Amino acid sequence: MGENGKRNTRVGIYLCDCDGKLSKKIDFSKVKTVIQSKADFEYIRVAKRLCGPSELQELSEEIDKYSLNRLLIAGCSDPMINRRIVEVAENKGIVRYFVDFVDLFALSEGKKDATEDAIASVNETLDLIGMKADVKIEELDVVPDVLVIGCGIEGGVAARAISKKQPVVLIDGGLEVTDGLDLVKGAKNLTVKTNAKVLRVSGFPGEFLVRISENGKVIDQKFGAIVIALGAQPVYDKSKYGGVELGGPVLSLSQFVKSRPECAGKRFTFVLDKADQDSLISHATVLREAVALKEQGAADVNVFYIDMKVTADHLEQMYEKARSVGINFLKYVDDLEIRTTSTSATVRYREPFLPDVGIVEVTSDYLVLAEDFVPFSVTQELAEIMELRLGPGGFFQEDNVHFLPIKSNREGIFFVGSCHGPIHGTELTREVEAVAAEVGRFASGKVRVPALQPRVEAEKCAVCLTCYRSCPHKAIEIVHDESLNNMYHSAARMHPLACRRCGTCAAECPGKAIQLPLYTDQEILTKTKKPPTLVAFACENSGALAAELAQKLDSQFQEKFKLQVVRVPCAGKVDVIYLLKALERGAEGVLVFGCHQENCKYIWGNKRAIKRKEQVRKLLEDIGIERDRLEFVHIAANQGNQFYDAVKAMAEKVRQFGTNPGKVVR
Amino acid sequence: MIVAERKPIEKILEMVAPYKKILVAGCYGCVTVCLAGGEKEVGILASQIRMARSKEDNPIEVLEQTVERQCDAEYLEKFRDNIAQVEAVVSLACGIGIQYLAEKYPKTPVFPGVNTLFLGANIDVGKWEERCMACGDCVLDKTGGICPIARCSKHLLNGPCGGSQYGKCEVSKDVPCGWQLIYDRLKELGQLDKLKEIIPPKNWLRAKGPRTLVREDLTLER
Numbered sequence: 001m002g003e004n005g006k007r008n009t010r011v012g013i014y015l016c017d018c019d020g021k022l023s024k025k026i027d028f029s030k031v032k033t034v035i036q037s038k039a040d041f042e043y044i045r046v047a048k049r050l051c052g053p054s055e056l057q058e059l060s061e062e063i064d065k066y067s068l069n070r071l072l073i074a075g076c077s078d079p080m081i082n083r084r085i086v087e088v089a090e091n092k093g094i095v096r097y098f099v100d101f102v103d104l105f106a107l108s109e110g111k112k113d114a115t116e117d118a119i120a121s122v123n124e125t126l127d128l129i130g131m132k133a134d135v136k137i138e139e140l141d142v143v144p145d146v147l148v149i150g151c152g153i154e155g156g157v158a159a160r161a162i163s164k165k166q167p168v169v170l171i172d173g174g175l176e177v178t179d180g181l182d183l184v185k186g187a188k189n190l191t192v193k194t195n196a197k198v199l200r201v202s203g204f205p206g207e208f209l210v211r212i213s214e215n216g217k218v219i220d221q222k223f224g225a226i227v228i229a230l231g232a233q234p235v236y237d238k239s240k241y242g243g244v245e246l247g248g249p250v251l252s253l254s255q256f257v258k259s260r261p262e263c264a265g266k267r268f269t270f271v272l273d274k275a276d277q278d279s280l281i282s283h284a285t286v287l288r289e290a291v292a293l294k295e296q297g298a299a300d301v302n303v304f305y306i307d308m309k310v311t312a313d314h315l316e317q318m319y320e321k322a323r324s325v326g327i328n329f330l331k332y333v334d335d336l337e338i339r340t341t342s343t344s345a346t347v348r349y350r351e352p353f354l355p356d357v358g359i360v361e362v363t364s365d366y367l368v369l370a371e372d373f374v375p376f377s378v379t380q381e382l383a384e385i386m387e388l389r390l391g392p393g394g395f396f397q398e399d400n401v402h403f404l405p406i407k408s409n410r411e412g413i414f415f416v417g418s419c420h421g422p423i424h425g426t427e428l429t430r431e432v433e434a435v436a437a438e439v440g441r442f443a444s445g446k447v448r449v450p451a452l453q454p455r456v457e458a459e460k461c462a463v464c465l466t467c468y469r470s471c472p473h474k475a476i477e478i479v480h481d482e483s484l485n486n487m488y489h490s491a492a493r494m495h496p497l498a499c500r501r502c503g504t505c506a507a508e509c510p511g512k513a514i515q516l517p518l519y520t521d522q523e524i525l526t527k528t529k530k531p532p533t534l535v536a537f538a539c540e541n542s543g544a545l546a547a548e549l550a551q552k553l554d555s556q557f558q559e560k561f562k563l564q565v566v567r568v569p570c571a572g573k574v575d576v577i578y579l580l581k582a583l584e585r586g587a588e589g590v591l592v593f594g595c596h597q598e599n600c601k602y603i604w605g606n607k608r609a610i611k612r613k614e615q616v617r618k619l620l621e622d623i624g625i626e627r628d629r630l631e632f633v634h635i636a637a638n639q640g641n642q643f644y645d646a647v648k649a650m651a652e653k654v655r656q657f658g659t660n661p662g663k664v665v666r
Numbered sequence: 667m668i669v670a671e672r673k674p675i676e677k678i679l680e681m682v683a684p685y686k687k688i689l690v691a692g693c694y695g696c697v698t699v700c701l702a703g704g705e706k707e708v709g710i711l712a713s714q715i716r717m718a719r720s721k722e723d724n725p726i727e728v729l730e731q732t733v734e735r736q737c738d739a740e741y742l743e744k745f746r747d748n749i750a751q752v753e754a755v756v757s758l759a760c761g762i763g764i765q766y767l768a769e770k771y772p773k774t775p776v777f778p779g780v781n782t783l784f785l786g787a788n789i790d791v792g793k794w795e796e797r798c799m800a801c802g803d804c805v806l807d808k809t810g811g812i813c814p815i816a817r818c819s820k821h822l823l824n825g826p827c828g829g830s831q832y833g834k835c836e837v838s839k840d841v842p843c844g845w846q847l848i849y850d851r852l853k854e855l856g857q858l859d860k861l862k863e864i865i866p867p868k869n870w871l872r873a874k875g876p877r878t879l880v881r882e883d884l885t886l887e888r
């Protein structure tokens with residue numbers, strides 16, 4: 001109870017029916033009644049469709065009306081919708097950390113009636129909310145201006161969308177691609193700089209200092225956020241077409257789009273699926289262009305394909321339309337043979353469906369060949385300047401299940417479009433929306449964040465730079481301030497807007513100067529004061545969720561194996577000291593559960609944890625204690641069985657070892 | 667900065683074998699920076715000793731404390747209460763700190779928990795390289811800013827020796843030849859003529875035994 005007998009924690013519970021989709025399996029009125037019998041909340045209601053504008057407005061008003069400061073939203077788990085809800089909440093001063101979601105779709109999957117599951121899950125989440133420590137909210141000044149890099153279509157779309165809320169500077173990044181500039185013509189709040197390159201980026205989200213050279217002139221400007229929308233570059237690879245050179249009747253798809261030849265009465269043939277097998281761009285472009293050609297009077301339009309990709313967007317309709325206007329779709333299986341003269345091109349292929357037909361030849365006035373997409377050459381340079389990580393094929397963004405395509409390894413720097421791998425159409429629209437929402441947080445020049453980033457005790461900081469170097473998100477700076485109480489008057493500082501709270505820095509610090517709120521050493525070491533037989537440190541993005549699943553499979557499982565699960569935000573938070581202490585205090589075996597290789601939400605937290613496991617194993621081995629009492633297990637959130645098996649295997653192993661000889665009895 | 671490395675545990679266990687209560691003493695200075703003797707390493711060593719002794723059925727009590735620097739008497743003072751309670755101390759400071767601690771607490775045995783290795787740079791997390799040997803008579807002006815004493819395996823002042831091959835030192839193909847580095851750097855600087863100057867043998871300032879530095883202009887007469 002807080003002042004005046006009022007609770008400090010005022011939770012609003014929203015049970016969303018997702019437009020009637022969920023009430024088939026969940027009896028909402030029952031959930032509401034049962035939950036109402038619990039006292040720890042302020043307001044509850046069943047929503048029809050919380051994500052609709054009117055209900056969001058209502059939510060916003062209710063936050064004020066009932067002075068809510070925590071939200072529990074049970075409904076879908078669409079990240080876009082969640083983001084919208086969080087946005088409403090944050091506008092009313094409830095930070096992300098205090099908005100919890102329960103995914104009713106997930107828990108009702110495969111069930112006839114999920115009412116009881118919904119009740120249990122909401123109750124659990126309520127308990128969790130009750131346990132959340134009060135967090136100080138910091139209000140920070142930020143620069144609302146956004147830098148968008150890339151003047152192609154994607155950059156243009158992004159810049160225009162963002163400029164509706166805040167000032168934008170759009171630069172071409174040193175590329176000669178400018179076809180997006182038409183899109184931003186007349187946009188207010190938007191400055192275009194061409195022949196402009198980023199030379200250096202320093203600082204943190206909310207206040208990046210960017211050095212830009214514009215036509216050789218160097219300027220420094222502050223931006224709250226940076227959006228990279230360079231696009232991707234089409235390249236024609238003749239080896240994919242049996243060595244056919246471009247020229248005369250043969251055009252690459254991008255050449256064709258740029259300067260479409262006179263089409264009345266002409267015959268056209270497109271070839272898909274030899275290049276650009278991974279994206280939908282070529283398919284969408286060809287469908288669009290083919291229909292346009294036909295409508296503008298082309299005599300004959302053919303499209304060669306292996307596999308018509310119509311899974312996304314409106315491609316299905318486009319395909320239907322293309323068929324209805326009389327475009328010939330020719331499926332090929334074997335190789336195509338292309339022969340050209342100065343005025344025509346012929347494609348020879350074996351008709352796969354009509355054996356009687358055999359070899360067919362299609363001759364046309366123009367042959368248009370799809371191209372592959374590769375990153376622009378400036379990608380690498382930009383990645384180095386901004387300390388961003390590249391992924392497969394040299395595109396931005398790594399192949400990691402935890403990464404949203406638009407989020408870079410640094411807060412405040414985003415990707416839109418094909419610079420993170422070719423994308424197209426509604427995918428792009430969705431990304432632009434998401435990025436505009438992200439950078440929109442800075443539009444007002446102020447942002448409120450929970451002060452949950454790690455804290456550094458200056459007296460203990462040797463300014464060794466270990467944390468600075470180990471932070472996967474470049475969130476640490478070394479600040480100098482006379483008030484800092486050490487011989488350097490300097491200490492590391494974790495930036496509240498840049499830090500993702502993985503805790504890696506805290507585990508690396510040799511001075512034990514860093515503490516991550518809600519996961520301090522003291523809290524974790526107190527939890528493991530009297531460890532049972534087994535202790536598992538489990539990453540909340542994988543291991544801890546897998547542990548919950550394991551618990552569902554066998555509710556007695558923790559008791560059975562005498563297992564304590566200690567949740568950590570990332571395996572990278574697991575300190576060497578935690579591992580040693582658990583064993584010293586009598587655990588027989590210790591496990592660390594982290595995400596799969598290359599799939600750490602915080603980039604290299606799992607790798608750091610593996611190194612620490614090796615370090616501790618050596619420490620144990622050196623004093624004659626079985627090294628295998630410590631294990632690291634790669635796991636994904638849905639691998640409840642594997643969690644169970646790993647624990648079981650460890651239980652079996654330590655049973656064979658006998659009592660931990662290092663246990664210190666006190 | 668001074669670079670040190672934790673001693674193997676069996677050596678440390680040998681040193682503390684006779685005792686039942688000890689202090690592991692850390693330093694927030696160089697050894698914290700080189701990840702060998704800060705508060706975290708103190709915790710690790712203390713745990714390891716306790717477990718090892720417990721395993722031998724010979725329990726030991728281990729106190730843990732870290733101070734700003736063990737090479738300043740004022741900071742060493744902070745250990746007094748803890749040292750009064752223990753039979754011995756393992757210091758994780760560099761050789762300087764260990765000796766100075768021993769000197770300030772002459773009645774308590776003080777043991778080294780680290781090997782002090784060299785004066786070096788921290789190249790990246792977990793990587794250090796020697797750069798200086800504190801010879802007392804710096805020649806970096808003549809050698810393109812690369813120390814021939816620290817970075818030539820034979821400390822040659824007028825190198826290279828005949829063993830320099832393809833830029834590597836004859837002691838190991840993983841070691842760049844210091845004199846090759848000097849040559850390359852001088853060439854880049856357009857100062858190759860500096861190589862013509864013979865650097866005379868060094869006065870290691872050892873004529874008077876161990877080195878001391880007294881600056882009359884700074885000393886405080888109380």
Ligand code: SF4
Nearest residue numbers: 461462464465467509
């Ligand atoms: S790792 Fe620790 S001691 Fe080193 S700079 Fe960071 S906070 Fe300071």
Ligand code: SF4
Nearest residue numbers: 471499500502503505
């Ligand atoms: S908690 Fe993680 S993201 Fe935050 S400063 Fe530390 S290492 Fe960086």
Ligand code: SF4
Nearest residue numbers: 693695696737760763
């Ligand atoms: S005692 Fe040694 S390690 Fe500690 S600060 Fe002094 S010189 Fe550095």
Ligand code: SF4
Nearest residue numbers: 818819827835843844
């Ligand atoms: S090879 Fe080079 S580094 Fe090695 S001893 Fe000879 S001069 Fe010195």
